[in-house]
Amino acid sequence: MLVERMLPAARGKPATVGIDAPLIDAAKLLQGADANLVIVCDAAGAMAGVITKTDIVARIGDCHGASCVTAASAVMTRAVTFCHPDSFVKDVWSTMKDRGLKHLPVTDRDLRPIGVINARQVVQALLEEVEYEEQLLRDYVMCIGYR
Numbered sequence: 173m174l175v176e177r178m179l180p181a182a183r184g185k186p187a188t189v190g191i192d193a194p195l196i197d198a199a200k201l202l203q204g205a206d207a208n209l210v211i212v213c214d215a216a217g218a219m220a221g222v223i224t225k226t227d228i229v230a231r232i233g234d235c236h237g238a239s240c241v242t243a244a245s246a247v248m249t250r251a252v253t254f255c256h257p258d259s260f261v262k263d264v265w266s267t268m269k270d271r272g273l274k275h276l277p278v279t280d281r282d283l284r285p286i287g288v289i290n291a292r293q294v295v296q297a298l299l300e301e302v303e304y305e306e307q308l309l310r311d312y313v314m315c316i317g318y319r
Contacts, residue, residue, distance in 0.1 A: 173297060174258055174260060175257050176257035181293055183287040186211050186285045186286070187201040187202070187210045187288075188211045189213070190215075191212055191244060192243055193244045194243065194244070195231060195242040198210040198223045198244050202225050208274065208275050212245065213285065218284055219252060221248030221249050222252050223247055223249070224275075252277065253267060253271060253273060254277040255267075255279075255289075265291075275289070
C-alpha cells in the first residue's frame with residue numbers, strides 16, 4: 173500500500189508558516205488539538221523545516237512579554253524526515269518507529285507540503301492491509317476465489 177491511499181485523511185491543510193515568521197505564529201497554529209507539527213516553508217513554498225510543540229516549549233524561555241520575535245527559522249528542525257505519496261506505508265512505519273516520530277510530513281517532489289500523517293493513521297492502514305490479505309487467503313482456501 174502506498175501513502176497516496178492515506179492522503180484524504182492527511183490532506184487536511186497542513187499547518188505552515190513562512191521561514192521568517194515569528195515563533196508566536198507557529199505557537200498559535202499548534203494550539204488546536206489536531207495540530208502537532210508546523211511545517212516551515214521558504215519563499216517558494218518548499219519545506220525548509222518543522223516546528224513541534226516540544227520546540228515551542230523549549231524556546232518559550234527566550235520570549236519576553238506577550239510576544240515572541242524569535243524567527244521560526246531559528247527554532248525549526250532542518251533535517252526533516254518526510255515521505256511522498258508514492259512511498260510504501262510499511263517503509264514509512266519503519267522509519268517512524270526507528271526514529272520515534274509521531275507525525276510525518278507528506279510532500280510532493282518539489283518538497284511542497286501536501287499533508288501530515290500520524291502514527292495512528294499509519295498503523296490503521298497497515299492493519300487494514302493485513303485484514304484484507306487475510307480475507308483473500310481465507311477465500312482462496314475455501315475455494316471462493318479472488319475478490
